[in-house]
Amino acid sequence: MTFEPRIVGFLCNWCSYSGADLAGVSRIPSAPNLRAIRVMCTGRVDPTFVLRAFELGADGVLISGCHPGDCHYAEGNYKAMRRVALLQAVLKGAGVDPARLRIEWVSASEGEKFARVVNEFTARVRALGPLKAAAEPVAAAAD
């Protein structure tokens, strides 16, 4: 049986969530692995949310929002982009492949792109394998 990754997607209300909707109503096939969470803006995605998603068993986390210059709140997506860069550095230090966290820009009219991003990311994370099993097992502590 092939491994099916669990992917959490934080999608901004104004662009990518609508893009996901469009992909749906246009019946563009996209991987069912994504659990979409609607946020008002990618700038709302606290780094804690990302780490918590991984802690709770996500194998990959996708953050998707408006294209640069198009954020409804002017700068939220730039902030998200900088957070992702820092989070990737910390994940790497913790022995987690930084490719498990991805940020993308998908507008409300890009249903096709949304499906492509989800499919590509799902394939990438599937190739990386399950996050928890990838790490070496903790020896049963003496208790």
Add this chain to the structure above:
Amino acid sequence: MSKPKLAIYWAAGCGGCDIAILDIEARILDVAAAFDLALWPCAADFKRKDVAALPDGDIALCLFNGAIRTAENVEMARLLRARSATLVAFGACAAAGGIPGLANQFGRDELLARVYRETPSTDNPAGTVPGPRTAVPEGTLELPALEERVRALGDVVAVDYTIPGCPPQPARIWAVLETIVRGGPLPPKGSVLGAGEKTCCEECPRRREEKRIRRFVRPHEIVPDPERCLLDQGLVCLGPATRSGCGALCPAAGAPCRGCYGPPPGTRDQGAKMISALASIVDSQDPAEVEAILAGIADPVGTFHRFGFASSLVRGVRP
């Protein structure tokens, strides 16, 4: 009438916490007047068996410093938990794993191989590595086994209170002890004692301006302006993501805060909070440039989770 008993224990830590307690100076006499010592390996000659002989709950107050690194640490944590009415995780290591917790970036075997075989300064042709049992001509030597990972005290036994800091500041230690000595009320169990409810920045005397960072610098690279906020000057100061309590000792002295008082109230992960703060002030919208600026932060894990890696959310990312 016998006095309430006090135990002070030192697990996987540097010993600075014990020294910080002694740094309350002559007031240690007030502590001695109020308590009978049951255990303090750093200062008195009680042994494990003396503690084991006590009834459960007999020690009124146990200040436990150091992280849980070895099987011995686990055993002493369990014993002291059982014998103590109130168990305090004292200092950053007991509270969150502390500096020893940074070892959790590696597995136990990786650590042993690195330390005992691979470092350039190691001369160990026989490849000897310490283990729980070692056969020598005279018999078998036993050492407490290393646990796979470093844990905070609270990950091993139930903890009643936490006193943060690396080490906790003597004035704050005394304030807590004085309350206990006077029989004053303590906050509800689970509380953090000997610290504030805000961030380190709120106690910092430095002048803050609008933050716009285009280059990070390390402390040896600049002589910081004595009055301006260190973060404004490009030094990674953890003040915004650290609990108040120390009086902003480090920034007041010209060194960036390392975060030893742990996350402020309401924050689950100190590193995540610092990442959030930094992401807001890096002055670029170009991904390549952002990457170049952020590359100026040496050792992100050791910077953002210096004292709390073992109990951070990142820890939970892997099993």
